[in-house]
Amino acid sequence: MEWFESWFDTPYYHLLYSNRDYTEAENFITKLTADLQLPPQSKIIDLACGKGRHSVFLNKLGYDVLGLDLSRQSIESDKQFENQTLIFEVHDMRNPIDADPMDAVFNLFTSFGYFDKENDDKKVFQSVYNALKPGGYFVLDYLNEEFVRNTLVPETTITRGDIDFKILKKSKADTSSKTSVLKLMVSRFISLKK
Numbered sequence: 001m002e003w004f005e006s007w008f009d010t011p012y013y014h015l016l017y018s019n020r021d022y023t024e025a026e027n028f029i030t031k032l033t034a035d036l037q038l039p040p041q042s043k044i045i046d047l048a049c050g051k052g053r054h055s056v057f058l059n060k061l062g063y064d065v066l067g068l069d070l071s072r073q074s075i076e077s078d079k080q081f082e083n084q085t086l087i088f089e090v091h092d093m094r095n096p097i098d099a100d101p102m103d104a105v106f107n108l109f110t111s112f113g114y115f116d117k118e119n120d121d122k123k124v125f126q127s128v129y130n131a132l133k134p135g136g137y138f139v140l141d142y143l144n145e146e147f148v149r150n151t152l153v154p155e156t157t158i159t160r161g162d163i164d165f166k167i168l169k170k171s172k173a174d175t176s177s178k179t180s181v182l183k184l185m186v187s188r189f190i191s192l193k194k
């Protein structure tokens with residue numbers, strides 16, 4: 001089993017990132033939708049939606065949302081929020097998406113970059129590209145490489161309740177080739193700096 005198939009189902013992930021809650025998602029989506037100006041009822045995929053915090057708020061704003069995630073556990077929990085315009089399904093982002101053409105695909109909170117093989121990354125971009133209407137948006141909420149390199153703290157400890165999480169970080173190879181693949185393949189690319 002790959003690490004990303006189990007880690008996001010653990011209570012430790014949810015505890016460590018407990019600050020990434022519905023309020024944080026609402027604030028982020030409020031800014032993003034103000035920027036994109038998508039008309040009401042636009043079709044949006046929340047790719048790697050997790051517990052659905054962005055999907056639910058997007059739907060409240062009047063968008064038609066499909067939340068997709070690899071985690072069966074998360075999708076089972078998300079199903080409680082479903083309605084006619086908010087659907088959740090188990091889906092591996094490397095696979096083609098079987099849905100109507102989309103106005104936008106969002107991949108939020110660094111839900112990309114987990115795969116060892118570059119070809120798997122390409123499969124994700126191809127799948128997103130195929131899912132979008134011409135002129136549709138792909139929003140990839142990813143690390144600001146320059147900022148991360150310049151501010152990287154190799155070792156920190158985050159305490160949540162009784163648990164100390166020791167966080168180790170290091171920078172690896174240059175990602176510029178992946179960035180250019182992305183620019184070529186998606187209809188429109190928005191870089192959101194954290």
Ligand SMILES: C[S@@+](CC[C@H](N)C(=O)[O-])C[C@H]1O[C@@H](n2cnc3c(N)ncnc32)[C@H](O)[C@@H]1O
Pocket residue numbers: 004005008020047048049050051052053054068069070071074091092093094107108109110111114
């Ligand atoms: C950092 S979490 C972010 C979740 C959500 N976007 C949020 O902001 O709360 C990353 C998510 O990616 C999902 N994921 C990991 N690998 C995936 C894959 N191959 N296909 C689809 N989802 C995947 C995980 O299950 C997890 O829910």
